[in-house]
Amino acid sequence: MHIIIWIIAGALLPWFPFSWIFNRLLVSAPGAWARALAVIVLPQLGLLLLLKSGAWLILGQEMPQALRALALFTAILYAYRAAGTRDVQIWARFMGTSGLSLTWLLIGLLPGHWGVQLFALAWSIPAALMLVWAGILTRKTGGSYLGLTGGFARVLPRLSVLMSLTALAATATPVFPNFFALLEAMESLPLIWMPLLLLVLLLWGWTVGRFLQDLLFGIYHGESLHDLSVGGTWLGGLALGIFALVGLFWGGIWIIN
Amino acid sequence: MGELAIIIPFLPVLSALIIFVFMHKARKAAARISVFLTLLTFLLALVELATYALGGFSRVEIIGTLWGSVWLDPLTLIMWSFVCGISLLVHMYSVRYMVEEANYTRFFALLDLMTATILFMVSAADLITFLVAWFMVGVVLYFLLGHDTDRPAAGRYAFWTQITYRAGDVPLWLAAFVLIRTYHSISLPDIFERLQMHPHVPAFWGLSVPELVGFLLAFAAFARSAQFLLHGWLPYTMDGPTPVSALMHAGIVNAGGFMFNRFFPVFEHASIVLHFVFIVGLITAVVGSAMMLIQNDVKRSLGYSTMGQMGFMVMECGVGAFALAVFHLIAHGFFKASLFLGAGNIIGEAREHDGVPSDPVYTSIVERRPAKPSRLPWLAAAALTIIVPVVVLSLSHLFVSTRLLHEQGVIILLFFGWVTGAQALFATHKMTHTNPWRLMGGILGSFVLVVIGYTLISHYFGHFLYPHGEAYQLYNAASINSLYFDILVILLALFFVGAWALTFFADSSGWWDRADQGRWRGVYLALYALLSRELYVNDLYARMTQILVQGARRINVLLRWC
Numbered sequence: 001m002h003i004i005i006w007i008i009a010g011a012l013l014p015w016f017p018f019s020w021i022f023n024r025l026l027v028s029a030p031g032a033w034a035r036a037l038a039v040i041v042l043p044q045l046g047l048l049l050l051l052k053s054g055a056w057l058i059l060g061q062e063m064p065q066a067l068r069a070l071a072l073f074t075a076i077l078y079a080y081r082a083a084g085t086r087d088v089q090i091w092a093r094f095m096g097t098s099g100l101s102l103t104w105l106l107i108g109l110l111p112g113h114w115g116v117q118l119f120a121l122a123w124s125i126p127a128a129l130m131l132v133w134a135g136i137l138t139r140k141t142g143g144s145y146l147g148l149t150g151g152f153a154r155v156l157p158r159l160s161v162l163m164s165l166t167a168l169a170a171t172a173t174p175v176f177p178n179f180f181a182l183l184e185a186m187e188s189l190p191l192i193w194m195p196l197l198l199l200v201l202l203l204w205g206w207t208v209g210r211f212l213q214d215l216l217f218g219i220y221h222g223e224s225l226h227d228l229s230v231g232g233t234w235l236g237g238l239a240l241g242i243f244a245l246v247g248l249f250w251g252g253i254w255i256i257n
Numbered sequence: 258m259g260e261l262a263i264i265i266p267f268l269p270v271l272s273a274l275i276i277f278v279f280m281h282k283a284r285k286a287a288a289r290i291s292v293f294l295t296l297l298t299f300l301l302a303l304v305e306l307a308t309y310a311l312g313g314f315s316r317v318e319i320i321g322t323l324w325g326s327v328w329l330d331p332l333t334l335i336m337w338s339f340v341c342g343i344s345l346l347v348h349m350y351s352v353r354y355m356v357e358e359a360n361y362t363r364f365f366a367l368l369d370l371m372t373a374t375i376l377f378m379v380s381a382a383d384l385i386t387f388l389v390a391w392f393m394v395g396v397v398l399y400f401l402l403g404h405d406t407d408r409p410a411a412g413r414y415a416f417w418t419q420i421t422y423r424a425g426d427v428p429l430w431l432a433a434f435v436l437i438r439t440y441h442s443i444s445l446p447d448i449f450e451r452l453q454m455h456p457h458v459p460a461f462w463g464l465s466v467p468e469l470v471g472f473l474l475a476f477a478a479f480a481r482s483a484q485f486l487l488h489g490w491l492p493y494t495m496d497g498p499t500p501v502s503a504l505m506h507a508g509i510v511n512a513g514g515f516m517f518n519r520f521f522p523v524f525e526h527a528s529i530v531l532h533f534v535f536i537v538g539l540i541t542a543v544v545g546s547a548m549m550l551i552q553n554d555v556k557r558s559l560g561y562s563t564m565g566q567m568g569f570m571v572m573e574c575g576v577g578a579f580a581l582a583v584f585h586l587i588a589h590g591f592f593k594a595s596l597f598l599g600a601g602n603i604i605g606e607a608r609e610h611d612g613v614p615s616d617p618v619y620t621s622i623v624e625r626r627p628a629k630p631s632r633l634p635w636l637a638a639a640a641l642t643i644i645v646p647v648v649v650l651s652l653s654h655l656f657v658s659t660r661l662l663h664e665q666g667v668i669i670l671l672f673f674g675w676v677t678g679a680q681a682l683f684a685t686h687k688m689t690h691t692n693p694w695r696l697m698g699g700i701l702g703s704f705v706l707v708v709i710g711y712t713l714i715s716h717y718f719g720h721f722l723y724p725h726g727e728a729y730q731l732y733n734a735a736s737i738n739s740l741y742f743d744i745l746v747i748l749l750a751l752f753f754v755g756a757w758a759l760t761f762f763a764d765s766s767g768w769w770d771r772a773d774q775g776r777w778r779g780v781y782l783a784l785y786a787l788l789s790r791e792l793y794v795n796d797l798y799a800r801m802t803q804i805l806v807q808g809a810r811r812i813n814v815l816l817r818w819c
């Protein structure tokens with residue numbers, strides 16, 4: 001019984017190889033908004049399943065080393081795979097998967113379950129936002145692939161700014177909440193495991209660097225494009241601003257805990 | 258005074274916010290606001306420094322509730338004044354230099370953000386603030402270097418910088434967590450106090466906590482200060498706008514030297530790390546200077562010069578002269594900023610005028626040679642070259658403090674001073690001149706002035722920075738066995754004197770001309786190719802990246818992109 005619960009939970013709150021199902025579910029969602037919603041809801045359902053089934057308590061008593069290793073392996077694998085893609089939608093899925101898999105490290109370690117759920121949200125929100133931007137980019141250019149044209153900073157300056165900031169938010173850049181979430185994950189891990197988590201951080205840095213390079217730089221040669229509306233930009237900026245403010249005010253609590 | 262100090266790092270943040278939100282299209286107003294607030298920040302920083310110098314004391318001011326604090330100690334106050342000074346110069350220069358560039362207002366906002374981030378970094382009193390600021394320097398710098406998004410090269414080199422910085426962030430995170438877990442605090446003053454009480458807590462692989470943390474911090478510093486093997490990004494930051502190059506080479510790249518000083522209590526108990534740091538700094542200084550000599554691009558040449566200077570700065574830390582490293586980074590910052598800002602104008606001028614004179618009078622002046630070229634007698638030149646720097650350097654240090662001459666770190670620095678001074682005199686001797694004694698006299702006079710000025714200023718500066726005698730503890734930590742040390746110094750001195758003698762005789766007997774025709778030419782060309790390809794370090798990294806990306810794509814295809 002427990003094994004089935006763990007497999008289902010692994011498909012919702014991704015760890016390899018069931019992270020494949022998680023990604024498949026996201027791909028099959030109809031439209032960008034549905035994918036964004038799914039990347040927020042599925043991990044929360046996974047956590048709820050663990051909580052209700054009692055698996056949470058088992059993990060809280062003693063986290064199996066294999067599970068810890070698997071969570072870190074998933075984070076490393078998907079961060080590495082994100083470096084090999086130039087499609088914004090796939091990039092957002094992979095980065096979301098990489099960050100969300102770290103949630104497994106905290107289950108049972110934080111007092112109560114709210115901290116863990118918020119930890120998962122810290123990774124879901126930037127992934128969801130990026131999936132929305134990918135949808136808008138697809139509507140404007142016919143796809144969210146960055147390898148053909150590039151140079152969007154000049155032709156889509158507003159959308160590029162939002163995408164750049166979201167990419168930074170997805171890769172644990174201060175002062176977004178997942179920077180502090182990552183600190184929390186570090187605090188909870190035995191020191192010997194920490195280099196693996198730092199490898200994830202390094203891979204994220206590499207990945208986001210490649211992403212921004214493809215997105216911003218170069219001269220655009222395609223058809224003329226209409227940028228995101230001013231209202232849409234303010235809305236997106238507001239969402240990111242609130243996300244950053246939450247990180248600033250809330251970050252310290254994680255550190256002290 | 259406390260409130261005033263807390264305002265300082267927030268002023269540039271305020272400027273950036275005003276520009277981002279309200280002055281997106283008001284180019285002139287944005288530049289004015291930015292320059293004005295930077296000037297104000299600079300003046301306030303000077304006021305804080307003066308207040309401390311007139312009898313203030315070190316203290317910590319808390320900004321946040323759980324993290325976020327500034328440490329108002331001499332190091333912070335000096336760095337604040339220095340950073341604001343450089344930033345003000347760069348701001349003022351950019352007002353006209355960047356006027357024809359796109360995204361003019363964004364550029365100023367990013368400059369302000371960068372200033373604020375560095376101010377937070379140098380004043381952080383807790384590890385979380387330090388990590389946040391340290392991390393953000395890399396992020397903001399990426400966007401400053403990639404200001405011109407039309408040029409793919411700008412993006413490529415900004416990425417090189419960003420990934421090297423991230424590679425340096427990793428050991429810093431680990432060091433921070435080792436400290437937090439060992440000493441159960443995020444406050445730097447608390448951690449350092451506890452570290453002094455329990456310095457020999459064991460960590461891994463037979464290393465104590467200070468030694469492990471020292472190694473990790475050193476690696477983080479190496480990435481920021483472009484030490485050998487992590488230096489590839491530095492010369493290519495020239496593809497960014499010239500004011501950013503100036504800020505980068507005058508201020509940001511000095512972060513390594515700052516970090517050694519901020520965490521000096523760790524290094525007091527980590528002798529082995531200091532020896533390692535010395536070796537890395539020495540290699541970087543030699544490689545950077547060698548690379549500089551073969552560049553034909555003025556900005557790239559300055560870039561490698563910075564690498565060499567950073568090597569020297571790190572080497573100073575390796576011999577325990579931490580305060581001297583801060584003095585060095587400030588002196589280097591100001592002269593490198595002026596060189597870069599000057600280079601920008603010269604390049605612009607050269608683009609407009611090719612510089613080939615059509616005037617025959619000019620040509621005759623350029624090609625004019627002294628009527629009766631002569632040199633000093635070689636014995637007199639050799640005596641001056643070897644003895645004068647030793648006498649001047651030793652007397653100046655003796656005048657300041659006799660104790661200094663018993664410290665190995667000081668002897669090493671004196672040794673380098675001697676080599677540099679003697680090299681300058683030797684090069685002067687090689688020049689032909691109508692009045693060689695006058696030429697040598699001028700050089701000697703300048704040398705004496707520089708040495709005495711440098712010795713006095715650096716001594717009093719060191720005393721200001723480390724008023725409780727910490728400097729001597731750091732010298733002790735960096736010391737090695739006296740016998741080995743003496744042998745090393747004698748061998749090195751013989752090596753340099755031998756090399757000078759060989760160069761002198763090879764020069765006078767026409768050996769170089771003969772060697773140029775023979776088999777040595779192949780060796781020379783191979784060496785030149787190696788240096789001109791920058792030791793293939795960047796090629797190696799590019800190939801590694803290619804392999805890694807190909808691997809990631811294969812996995813993605815295998816797993817059907819899910």
